[in-house]
Amino acid sequence: MSFTLEIVTPERLTWSGEATALVLPTVDGEVGILPKHEPYVTVLGLGEGRITTKDGGVELLAIIGGFVQVRPDRVLVLAESADLAADLDLTAIEKAKAEAEQALAQVDLADPGAVATARAAMARALLHLNVAERRRRRG
Numbered sequence: 001m002s003f004t005l006e007i008v009t010p011e012r013l014t015w016s017g018e019a020t021a022l023v024l025p026t027v028d029g030e031v032g033i034l035p036k037h038e039p040y041v042t043v044l045g046l047g048e049g050r051i052t053t054k055d056g057g058v059e060l061l062a063i064i065g066g067f068v069q070v071r072p073d074r075v076l077v078l079a080e081s082a083d084l085a086a087d088l089d090l091t092a093i094e095k096a097k098a099e100a101e102q103a104l105a106q107v108d109l110a111d112p113g114a115v116a117t118a119r120a121a122m123a124r125a126l127l128h129l130n131v132a133e134r135r136r137r138r139g
Contacts (some may be wrong), residue, residue, distance in 0.1 A: 004017075019052060019054065020034070035073070046063070046064045060084070060135050062128050063079050093132060096121070
């Protein structure tokens with residue numbers, strides 16, 4: 001058994017196809033979705049997602065914010081950001097992490113907006129790094 005899965009961001013369709021399982025980060029922790037899941041809507045958090053494809057493969061992805069709508073035969077993920085591990089570039093991630101570290105070291109602590117922006121950049125870089133490294137370890 002499977003369900004139709006679409007993962008969409010404002011920029012693109014990240015993934016579309018048949019899946020047998022999906023794990024997503026939500027604001028309340030990880031949620032697992034299987035075929036014939038009860039209808040469900042929740043807010044996504046920041047973390048790693050895992051898609052089990054119809055052929056038994058596993059796709060890893062970095063998810064940041066958004067919503068998920070679950071129906072028994074279809075799941076729609078509307079994410080602020082969703083990047084498949086296969087599409088992540090370790091060199092670019094390391095550069096983004098170094099830039100985020102520098103921004104955090106130089107941020108004006110009296111400016112809450114600047115602090116939040118610097119922390120968000122670091123969280124994104126660390127998430128991408130973790131997902132890319134996990135994929136590399138899996139082969």
